[in-house]
Amino acid sequence: MFITLEGTEGVGKSTLISSLKKYFTEKEIDFIFTKEPGGTREGKEIRNILLDRSMKLEPYAETLLLLADRVQHVTKIIKPALEKNKNIFSDRYIDSTYAYQGAGRDISQDDLDNFINVLNFPIPDLTIFLDLSITEGIKRVKKRGEVDRFEEEEVSFFEKIRQFYLETAKKNSKRFFVIDASQSMDEVFNIAKDKIINTLNEN
Ligand code: Z5A
Numbered sequence: 645m646f647i648t649l650e651g652t653e654g655v656g657k658s659t660l661i662s663s664l665k666k667y668f669t670e671k672e673i674d675f676i677f678t679k680e681p682g683g684t685r686e687g688k689e690i691r692n693i694l695l696d697r698s699m700k701l702e703p704y705a706e707t708l709l710l711l712a713d714r715v716q717h718v719t720k721i722i723k724p725a726l727e728k729n730k731n732i733f734s735d736r737y738i739d740s741t742y743a744y745q746g747a748g749r750d751i752s753q754d755d756l757d758n759f760i761n762v763l764n765f766p767i768p769d770l771t772i773f774l775d776l777s778i779t780e781g782i783k784r785v786k787k788r789g790e791v792d793r794f795e796e797e798e799v800s801f802f803e804k805i806r807q808f809y810l811e812t813a814k815k816n817s818k819r820f821f822v823i824d825a826s827q828s829m830d831e832v833f834n835i836a837k838d839k840i841i842n843t844l845n846e847n
Contacts, residue, residue: 645847646726646766647840648737650809651774652802653795654784655825656832657735660774663833664733664840673844676725679735681713684720695792703749710741711759718765726766731844738765739773739812744794747808748801770843772836773813774825778802 649657661677668675682691690713693699694706701709714737725732738760745751778799785795813820823835 645731645770645844646722646768647731647733647843648739648768648771649733649735649774650737650739650743650771651825652776652778652781652806652809654781654788655774655776656784656829657774659829660832660836661733661735663829664837667833667837674731676721676730676732677735678717678721678732680717680737680740681710683713683717683734686716687713690716695794697791697793697796699793701793703745703751706749707741707745707751707756707759710745711763714738714741714765715763718763722766734768737768737771739771739809742812743805743808747804748797768819769847770840771813771816771820772839773809773820773822774832775806775810775822776825778806780826 649661651657664675665677680687681694682688690709694701694709694713717734722732722734741760742753742756746753746756781802782799785791810822813822821839823832825832827835
């Protein structure tokens with residue numbers, strides 16, 4: 645089972661993941677938790693460049709760095725896990741690229757398809773999208789302190805990304821599961837956990 649988690653800034657992905665890790669460990673359900681960018685040793689170096697506010701990256705350069713990270717991640721972690729029938733949970737994946745570089749940075753869907761299709765990335769069985777208003781997400785992130793290269797973007801950048809995710813979720817309603825992330829941490833965790841358990845039982 646391959647599950648991905650998506651969302652805009654400060655929606656609570658890291659918070660949800662730490663509750664899921666604890667729950668699955670207690671229940672002795674095997675899950676590999678991983679993330680993008682930066683799920684591999686090579687990816688960590690790429691992530692440092694991507695998040696560094698002093699880097700002036702062109703949108704295509706940013707996209708290709710993210711895809712380089714994904715090639716390493718898929719080859720070293722995701723495909724080997726899926727070949728062994730393991731459960732894998734990735735914090736961000738392919739939908740982030742269509743949302744951030746496509747809707748956010750205005751790279752056309754055709755260009756992204758051309759880059760991505762040749763790379764043959766596996767499609768997730770389930771994608772959880774944590775949906776939250778951009779202003780609320782930014783409030784949460786600000787409380788956390790320092791911002792990275794993405795987080796210093798304008799509100800309008802994140803609004804386009806959120807709308808894109810919502811449209812993608814509608815078009816791919818079999819794969820996507822949207823959770824209202826304005827609910828409490830416990831509520832978000834319980835809804836996500838129930839959905840994952842049901843999906844595991846169905847497969
Ligand atoms: N990116 C891209 O552009 N294209 C791609 O293809 C890929 C990625 C794969 C990665 O940064 C950046 O890379 C990301 C997109 C881009 N851009 N940004 N920004 P990242 O992985 O480091 O950052 P992130 O994915 O945005 O996650 P985050 O900033 O760590 O946020 P989060 O994990 O969603 O939030 P959190 O840390 O769990 O929560 C934020 C705060 O809210 C925290 O104080 C919590 O205690 C609080 N919180 C959490 N849940 C709640 C609830 N339910 N109520 C109230 N408060 C809450």
